[in-house]
Amino acid sequence: MLSISSEVKKNDHGDSFLKGTFILAIAGIVVKVIGSLNWIFVSRVLGGEGIGLYQMAFPIYLLALSVSTAGVPVAISIITAEKVALKDILGAKRIFRISMAVMAVTGAIFSLATYFGAGWLIEYRFIRDPRAYYSVAALAPAIFFVTILASSRGFLQGWQRMTPTAVSQIVEQIFRVITMVLFANLFLPRGLEFAAAGASFGAFAGAVTGLIVLVYYHWQLERDIRREYGDHLEEKGKRESSFTIVKRIFALALPVSASSVMLPIVANLDLMIVPARLEVAGYTVGQATELFGYLTGMAVPLINLATLLTASLAISIVPAISEAKALGDKLRVYQQTSAAMRITYLISFPAFAIVFMLDTPISQLIYNAANAGPTVSVLSMSIVLLGIHQVTTGVLQGLGHTTIPMINMIIAAVAKVALNWIMVANPNFGILGAAWATVADIGIAAVINMYFLHKYVGYGVDIKQITKNILATAAMSGIMYIAYLEIFSSLASNTLATLGAILAGSIVYFLVLILLGGMNERDIERIPMVGKFIIKLLQRVGAFKA
Incomplete structure (x- = not known):
């Protein structure tokens, strides 16, 4: 300890x-x-x-x-x-x-x-x-x-x-x-x-x-x-005074509570709107229920699983930012915010590539429901956006601005309800319309959060770093596509083929990122427990100087 x-x-x-x-x-x-x-x-x-x-x-x-x-x-x-x-x-x-x-x-x-x-x-x-x-x-x-x-x-x-x-x-x-x-x-x-x-x-x-x-x-x-x-x-x-402390606790907690309550409220609005609008699009009650299950019971939990690391990062960043703010150390607030966002990009881009490129194989592997693939594919677009939203929310909360993420969520939820009503009833979209509405919901909240992050911390989008992440992600996607379709699928079961493609793609992602300078020894060394071991391994293969 x-x-x-x-x-x-x-x-x-x-x-x-x-x-x-x-x-x-x-x-x-x-x-x-x-x-x-x-x-x-x-x-x-x-x-x-x-x-x-x-x-x-x-x-x-x-x-x-x-x-x-x-x-x-x-x-x-x-x-x-x-x-x-x-x-x-x-x-x-x-x-x-x-x-x-x-x-x-x-x-x-x-x-x-x-x-x-x-x-x-x-x-x-x-x-x-x-x-x-x-x-x-x-x-x-x-x-x-x-x-x-x-x-x-x-x-x-x-x-x-x-x-x-x-x-x-x-x-x-x-x-x-x-x-x-x-x-x-x-x-x-x-x-x-x-x-x-x-x-x-x-x-x-x-x-x-x-x-x-x-x-x-x-x-x-x-x-x-x-x-x-x-x-x-x-x-x-x-x-x-005790009253002052209690007042501040509730002033900080109530907006976060309201944000948490928003999640079941939006889920219930989805329950009321999406199946009904699917029926308007021409689906039977049974078909609408099945499609709604693909979205809420399969695609959404998978996206939440893919953003587990950024959700944990959002919790950890709150006291770190609060501490720096209390000390009046603006530089440290900026450095910690920048580090958190850099980690978010490193994690969320490959997570998106895995779910997007292997949507149907993963749906088959986890849920035994290949038909959920298209819905999972569309919703995977939200992984990077959700990671950004989670971490920016943590930073804003650490600064004491707990009301801002709540208001942003309300604005985004209104947009989602409107898009659900319009897009889901369109036969050209159907349940994919609900998936796109969810992507828009998360994206709107993330973009507004980024605006306030720039306002209060001075942090702006690191275009150079994101470009490197995108190039590494593109290489990763190509390798996974080839590995799954051309190599593993003909030699092994869907489970082994999917896992093999993910492993091959992940190795390529980090190697390309290192070659592009998007990930250095310091980044790897920060990884708890295994960072130093990975550096020694990369030094042996010549990626870093010993």
Whole structure:
């Protein structure tokens, strides 16, 4: 574990947050893999009807959670990072105590509201099947603990410690899965509704175990504080009132919460608009449902998976930028922003090439649905744009401008709704119209974010770097096309052919980028854990001088 001083002072062109990005990305992959296995096991126990009961309750839980916790980790991370940067350790601790008290009250309110409101949701037919009542009730206690969990993670992220978040996420998911499978089996003899409720209780078990993990990391942080500063700490600067702190937490968190709530709102608008407009275009109800599944159930999750690294980068950059801003170091803010955007380009361009060039093979490999290929192909256009949007949002939030990304999302969502209405009903577009509307949605938000990034940081698009990325991506695309069609597809299964083409293309991308000067030894050295090993390997093949 790094000492506090080394974590705080580390600022060379984004190194301090790159390690956190890597840690969060690995955790995200592990959590997704465990989650995928979970649905296999739970589906076998509950069957389609039981999963349906669970899914009726889960959106209520997510909505309550979005309102009660979304934005809280970001807000606490920003304020804590500012205090730590100024070495106001007592002030940082006070932020944590106040935020925990506020979030405990908030979590309790939403938890009780969900529990006692379950009957009302059934009575007024917001939930159509009365049997889902037990699942809603079982999910209610988890809201309180997940709210506390969010506050705790935000505080530790403010210290630029991402390992606690990563480890707690993995432990939370493991115990959630174990509890879901165990309790679903245990209560199945009593009826399907009780089995679904047993599975829902997994959220509570996961949150509690995740919180226990964070208690250990808080103890570790306290130990490091005593080692670095001793037992005699003084609060620096003017002491803020509790009301002022709470007011600032909510001022920073509410726009982020509103942005998070926008996602399910837009998803529900898609649900209302896209299938109906597909029917106008001439598709049957069954065909419209199938096409909508290709978009929302296959293409969108694949794009989210492709941008997992940039999503992690967006989380890591927030406290790093907040720290630099608190110190009044504008140059450091610019350097970290530039480093984050450079990493975004390095990651998102090859991700786009993989999904775009191998749209149908990947759809067949992951979903066993080759027909989803065209939709995946169009939506792949959003990968670079989404990466830019995620990271620019993180920078703006780190600067304290949390309202700007929210407004940008609203503007982009309005454009998406309009395009969905117009394009999806056109038989020449159909579901591809909805995919293009999603690309436009993300693109508009990303472009407006870039404008404000230039305004507040002075960062502009690095045309020279992007040109090198595009040339390397073009070479990568050509190699993948040849490798898949001309070499691997005739010799191996679709799975091996797809993986082989991706590996060949990725090697070519990075080699071409190195030859063009778009990636240097310093860039590679920054890669956590494996950077130095890769440099030695490249030195052996003559790419770099030993």
